[in-house]
Amino acid sequence: MQQTIIDTLKRNQLSITDSRKKILELFAKANGALAHFDIEHQSGAEFDRVTIYRTLQTFVEKGIIHTIPSADNSIRYALCKEDCAGGHHHDDHVHFMCDSCGTTYCLDHVNVPQLDLPKGFRAVQTDVVVSGVCSKCAGA
Amino acid sequence: MQQTIIDTLKRNQLSITDSRKKILELFAKANGALAHFDIEHQSGAEFDRVTIYRTLQTFVEKGIIHTIPSADNSIRYALCKEDCAGGHHHDDHVHFMCDSCGTTYCLDHVNVPQLDLPKGFRAVQTDVVVSGVCSKCAGA
DNA sequence: GTAACTGCAAAATATTTGCATCCTT
């Protein structure tokens, strides 16, 4: 896994630093999306808040992670699939936030359907965020 | 319009105050959604920031307005249709944010399609936020 | 008159910026 992480950084012309490796690793291990808050607290708080802000911003710009909109003032981030490198995101998948356990999933296999927008509206990006109960919580 | 606004407040057992009337009026006049920031600045800043926070929260709880998730850490609010009173929202419509003029639209006539979620996932609410160029900006 | 609402002050939290130092290449 270390190798994959280093590859990802290299591929995006980013220097290999401890904080970047560590944050990428957190995403790789996470079974869902992470908010700034999660990274700051789950990581054992090994680095500065500011470094987290800057690292997340860099990763978004490079297309390594993408943002997931939310209605609670806490943006979540998740790893992008290969095809959205270079900042050109094509995250045409659905996101799911579990109301019970709080996990945010990327449902990669649920495609965003084509929408019939009113005349004159041109869609560039479509975000779908579903909230409800995930399979883990429903099963329990 | 004043009457409609007062009716709405009464229907939700809220006392009729200047700030509530004014904020509701702003929503009625807006051709889209408003963020806290917009209300504070577009209104001529007639009332306290805190009052705006509390008023918006009250309106959301009563189901007068609903939140629109976004990826830029600034929640937007829009008037609910009649059927989501009492906090039980059924905002099964699509939201559109124009990258050019920044306006957020509620596309009431574009329905959110039914999604095929993985086994075990139960959807309670679905938010669709499309970004791109609106008809006004495309026409210009 | 009473309960609810507002405004002010202040605390708590979150985000951004500048700069000196350290690390990667």
Place this chain on the structure above:
DNA sequence: AAGGATGCAAATATTTTGCAGTTAC
């Protein structure tokens, strides 16, 4: 060695809370 990345300090901005005074009913 040079450029970029980090950490610290501090400036900003945002959100929450407590309380006293005011307003709606």
